[in-house]
Amino acid sequence: MNLRRLLAIMVKELRQLRRDRVTLAMIMGMPVMQLLLFGYAINLNLRYLPAAVVDQAQTSGSRAAVQDLLASGVIEIKASAQSPQQLVDLLREGRISVGIAVPPDFERRKLDGREAIQVMVDGSDNVVQSAAAQLTQYSLDQPSDFHAPAQTPISVVSFYNPERRSPVNIVPGLIGVILTMTMVLFTAVAxxxxxxxxxxxxxxxxxxxxxxxxxxxxxxxxxxxxxQTTLVLLLGLWLFRVPLRGSLWDVYLASVLLILANLSLGLLISTRARSQFQAMQMTFFVFLPSILLSGFMFPYAGMPVPAQWVSEALPLTHFIRLIRGIMLRGADLGDLWQDGVALLAFIAIMLTLAIRLFHKRLD
Known part of the structure; x- marks a missing residue:
């Protein structure tokens, strides 16, 4: 082995890497991005879940009990409701993750040791379900002349996934993950x-x-x-018994929106990449944040505000909300129109940029 020739090859390879700006950015940017995502943006300790409260008792004891629940930091009032049915509607529309219902006979139930507060949880996200269950751990002491129990009994009711089966949460989101990975990659190299x-x-x-x-x-x-969408749906229904509570047409419409969003993003990448290898590198640079920040693997509510801003710019984030809302909660596109509009805006912007940046010439 000639060390001089070996050194020449090494220098040549380093110079080539220096000229390849995309590869150099991947070498430097990927470790930094992963460190920031895993160390800063991902947090399994959920706080301030969007919630709504219906207090039908309107007593000092019921108001104190609700305030104690809010003081736990697990939930935060984000919507208003006048009846338990309205809480269910808010859960179905995805506007809240937790609903607190206090019955009119709150004081009597507490004296008898019966369940005095009902916590309704959006079970389409297992992480949210686990976080909301923490509310039962908080002692809601209320002084009483009748020697009532020290704690206010709380019942947690899980909607849409009472068995807490993981496939019910994973399979709908997996449709979006597969479409993101394949659609962006296919068109990025086109x-x-x-x-x-x-x-x-x-x-x-x-x-x-x-x-x-x-x-x-x-x-x-x-x-x-x-x-691909049809294949995942059939396997999910057949192998994992994933429910389809909403309209099948809404599922396909939401999938079409994500497909077009990913294809337009892939086209934009293809106009910037100089080789298929660069296109695949840039695709991976987009794919990793989409998986980690969309709410598929880690809860959206646990992310800091800057990470949530980045998440809102990713089409997979909006599709996860759409597909879980339609398949698991029985919502329709009218209930989730904000995420549909966000995907349409993303398609328009990405496709316009791709068309403008593409030139029919070899240079």
């Missing part, structure tokens, strides 16, 4: 592959416009995404 194989020269000589070329690249992969 334009670059045309250039590397020499097909771009042929396309340049045709009257095909930029818009026609980009949309023509998107539509075939959209059909593939629907096939």
């Amino acid at each position: 334009i670059v592959r045309e250039t590397e194989r020499g097909n771009m020269e042929l396309l340049i000589t045709t009257p095909v416009s930029r818009t026609e070329l980009m949309i023509g690249k998107v539509l075939p992969y959209a059909a593939i995404g629907l096939v």
Whole structure:
């Protein structure tokens, strides 16, 4: 082995890495991003879950009991309701994660040692369900002349997943994860592959416009995404008994929105990448935050505010809310219109940027 030739190869490789800005950014940026995501943005100790309270007793004891629950820091009032049925509606629409219902006979139930407060929990997220169960650990002492029990009995009712089966939470979100991974990757290499194989020269000589070329690249992969959605739905229903409480058409409409969002993002990446390897690198750089910050693996409520801002910019975050709301809570797209509008806005912005940045020329 000639050390001089070996050294020359090493220097050549380092110089090539220095010129490859995407690879250099991955080398430096990936460890930093993972450290920030796992050390700062991911938090399993949930606090300030969105909640609503219905106090039908309106006594000093019931108000003190509610204040003690709020003092735990687990929940925070984010909506108002006038009846237990309205709490159920808010849970179904995804506006709250916890509903607190105090019955009119609160004082009598407490004296008898019966359940005096009902905590309604959105069971479509197991982490939220576990966090809300902590409310039963707090002592709600109230002085009484009748020597009432020291604690106010609390019952926790889990909606939509009372058995707390993990597949019920995982499978709907897995649709979004699979679509994000495949759709972005497929289209990220689409334009670059045309250039590397020499097909771009042929396309340049045709009257095909930029818009026609980009949309023509998107539509075939959209059909593939629907096939993947159908496959995951069938396996989830058959193997894991995942319920489908909402409309199947709403499931497919939400999936189409995510598919188009990911395809437009992939097209934007393809206009910036110079090789298929760079396109795959940039795809992974987008895929990791989507998995960690979307609420699929780690709870959204446990993230700090800056991480939640980043999460809101990711299409997978909105799809997770849509698909869990439709499949598990029986909501429709009208109930979850904010997330649908967010996906439409993302599609419009990404596709416009991709079309503007793409040029029908080899340089």
